[in-house]
Amino acid sequence: MSEEDDKLKHARDEFVAQWGALGTQWGINRTMAQIHALLMTAPQPMTTDDVMENLEISRGNAHTNLKELVAWGLLRVVVKKGERREFFEAEKDVWQIFTIVARERKRREIEPAMAILSKCAEESREIDTPEGKAFYDQMRQLEDFVGFASKMSDRISSMKYGPAVQLAAKFFS
Amino acid sequence: MSEEDDKLKHARDEFVAQWGALGTQWGINRTMAQIHALLMTAPQPMTTDDVMENLEISRGNAHTNLKELVAWGLLRVVVKKGERREFFEAEKDVWQIFTIVARERKRREIEPAMAILSKCAEESREIDTPEGKAFYDQMRQLEDFVGFASKMSDRISSMKYGPAVQLAAKFFS
């Protein structure tokens, strides 16, 4: 079966490499994306050393990014009895992955935007010139829209997969 | 009215600065986000030199990012009669801005992901080992989900604002 194993190894290596490259576009660093790809396609939980070896990266790098992925909730730490080392295992359910990423993006992208918009709207609320009114108006429109998007994101992220698909089906009808 | 004008200038400067900082999180560079913020809140179209002066940046930087924003569709070039210079004006409609950004993100983030997933699924389709099947299965699940998200994004982006809000209202009921 070495033939088959080679094909798999090749496909998996490609997935890891490309997913890593893509990570950059998504605003997460290459290593983090590669580790995530590696573990999503790992049959067994892996140790820091496994990851280091497979991706040919330093211990510091592996460690930092593994912990970051754990903080996101995309990886879990697994302890095996009789083993002192930590093993890492990925969340593999796509809907779970989606909701985790959506929540994180909301936290990092939507919420700071809301804060800015609210502040600027507030500061300009009572400026009684045409320019002032136009500015306030623009801030309010942005604020309303972003607030709305934020609510939608929450709502969807908190749904179970089944209902979400149901809803989407309705959407396409 | 110098008092009022000052307050407005302050609020606007803050918006530009903060929006620029936020841009980094969104994966676009600071200058590009700042220019966008500046023009979204400009009562009149602005020239390259206006932008350079206001943000205190070089001509090359201003030029490159203005053109990039035009390429995205977030700015339009305006020609005034009797003027040789180009003026730039921002799309101010929030729904338009949203659909433009959604389309761009799809192009840069979703489509490359789809390509990788399809290729890796294809390559692993016939591997007849437990690991091979698991890998193929994972690729397919990701592919299906991302494909689905892609369709949803298209569907929403191509809607008019009114119907989109209607739909959202149903969603919250």
Add this chain to the structure above:
DNA sequence: GGGATCTTTCAGAAATTCCTGAAAGATCGA
């Protein structure tokens, strides 16, 4: 043609982000 004005490009500098390797910190069993 030639000068004036505006746009575009791009090599190198500056700034930012990311990674390495090593040292320090924990935890455990003997």
Add this chain to the structure above:
DNA sequence: TCGATCTTTCAGGAATTTCTGAAAGATCCC
């Protein structure tokens, strides 16, 4: 307590991204 094993941190270096400033390229009018 001590050595072995594993985890964590971080200063400095490497890689990547962004910006500047100047030169070259358009376009227009005289």
